[in-house]
Amino acid sequence: MFRGVNSIQVDDKGRMAMPTRYRTRIQSEAEGKLIVTVDTEERCLLLYPLPDWERIEKKIEALPSFNSAARRIQRLLIGHATEVELDSHGRILLPPPLREYASLQKSIMLVGQGKKFEIWDELRWQETREDWIKVGLDNNGPLPPELEVLSL
Numbered sequence: 001m002f003r004g005v006n007s008i009q010v011d012d013k014g015r016m017a018m019p020t021r022y023r024t025r026i027q028s029e030a031e032g033k034l035i036v037t038v039d040t041e042e043r044c045l046l047l048y049p050l051p052d053w054e055r056i057e058k059k060i061e062a063l064p065s066f067n068s069a070a071r072r073i074q075r076l077l078i079g080h081a082t083e084v085e086l087d088s089h090g091r092i093l094l095p096p097p098l099r100e101y102a103s104l105q106k107s108i109m110l111v112g113q114g115k116k117f118e119i120w121d122e123l124r125w126q127e128t129r130e131d132w133i134k135v136g137l138d139n140n141g142p143l144p145p146e147l148e149v150l151s152l
Contacts, residue, residue, distance in 0.1 A: 002112035007122065010106055014099055015091040016119075019110065023090050025049075032086035036094060036119070038101050040076050042128065045094070045102045045119040050083065052115050057081070094119070 002025075008016050018026065026032060030049035039046050048056065060077055063070035080101070084092040094104065107122035120128070 001114055002117055003114070004112045006110040006112075008108050008110050010094065010099075010104060010108055011091075014094050014096060015087075016094060016108060016110070017089065017091045018086060020090065023086065026086060034084050034086070034092060035081050036084055036092070036098055037077050037081040038098065039118065040073055042118075042120075043102050043124065044121075045098055045104075047092075047110075047117040047119055048115070053081070 002022060006019050008019070010016050026034065026049055030051055033050040035048045035050055035053035037046050037048075057078060060074055063074060065071055065074065080098060082095050082098065084094070086092060098104075102119065103121050103124060104119070105121055105123075109118075109120045109122050109125040111118040111120060111125070
């Protein structure tokens, strides 16, 4: 399970160091191979261990290609999907087109989301997080039934 918010620096070559606490799992479950792609709702990137991505990719490919919304998602998610690999120093190279899409600068945030990570520009993450906190749950419409029974 990937969880937590991590502040990370991107070097001049576009590489980011994966926090040490995640490296062993990525090596054991994915042989160090990850997929990075765009998020279709926010200007951030999604980072999946390769085996988890392959399951998702099959579901995306199975969507009806004559449905314009499904086709948009296929084009964005699969079209931008890029395989990256942890190097001997635990770094991955974020491809320039994906860094540009998410407006990634030197300081980024790696946000654990269970089976994947989100990669945000640090300033955009802070602004977006504050917006979510200001809006609160009440202004986002009704909760899905699955969340109505959740007790924290």
